[in-house]
Amino acid sequence: MADPRPSGEREPSRGPEADPLDLKSCRLCPRRCAVDRTAGEKGFCGLGDGIVLAGAWPHFGEEPPISGERGAGTLFFSSCNLRCPFCQNHQISHRPRGKNVTVDELASIMLDLQERGCHNVEAVTPTPQMPLVLASLRRARERGLRVPFIHNNGGYEDPALIRSLKGAVDIYLPDLKFASEERSAFYAGVRDYLPRAVAAIREMASQVGDRLETDRGVAVRGLLVRHLVLPGDTANSLAVLKIIRSEISPRVPLSLMAQYSPVAAVRGHPTLGRRVRADEYEEVLEAALDMGFEELYIQAVDERDLVPDFDREEPFAWYRGQ
DSSP, X not given: OOOOSOTTOOOOOSSSOOOTTOGGGOOSSTTOOOOOGGGTOOOTTOOOXXXXXXXXXXXXXXXHHHHTTTOEEEEEESOOSOOOTTOTTHHHHSSOOSEEEOHHHHHHHHHHHHHTTOSOEEEESOGGGHHHHHHHHHHHHHTTXXXXXXXXXXXXXXXXXXXXXXXXXXXXXXXXXXXXHHHHHHHHSOSOHHHHHHHHHHHHHHHHOSSEEEETTEEEEEEOEEEEOOTTOHHHHHHHHHHIIIIXXXXXXXXXXXXXXXXXXXXXXXXXTSOOOHHHHHHHHHHHHHTTOOOEEOOOOOOOOOOOOTTSXXXXXXXXXX
């Protein structure tokens, strides 16, 4: 029988459950590479035992309760545990790229975002670097960080790691991308995305609830699940909605994203090479309404190129008309 484990995953050790935050045998994500990152070994993410930060900015393009009026204090971490070819953050998600910072430096950056008026500190794809991100968060809180901490992730998470974050994360912002083994294998190269994501999001909901708590319209605690509608595959989106409703909660706030913009790697693809059409997005939105989702965040379908450029000083300048 063929080995069902994702490529690169080593045989797990027997005995007591390994510490999910231990970089000496890295199992931070479902790939469970089990490499010793403290000794220079590299797993799928290509990261060592330091922090690689691609950038930190107030971000005004998130959902209204996340961005508010003063922006989300986003920390874009290098390298994701998925390799979706259509990823809008491909410049930083597909390989280690960015500035090496220390725990103290990252804590200072968090505090600076708070001083700039940001409503929160939002860690984007932090999982491969979570031990040091947590250390920085503790340091920042000791030094006066008061705003909520957001864990923004692609959904491909290990529930053991999520359990270790209880009490540290105020708001979880996961994706639920794919509804089947076949789609996640085709789109992202992993066959176990769906069960991992559902189990992880359930754990998130058990920690912070299945709603968003807000103060004057800005989120302070809770869960918001995102789903990117892909062109030519509304069937995947409709199936995702059913899974969220039945396996997680019909009460969960849901963000249906129409912002898909083709990056260079997929521009020649027959479906991924185009934007989502208005009729495709409306089909998914109508289904969400029919299923009884109460809190929906939606986007306009237009022809803008919404791919950020991390070579610019402000990668998301188009959100502010720059």
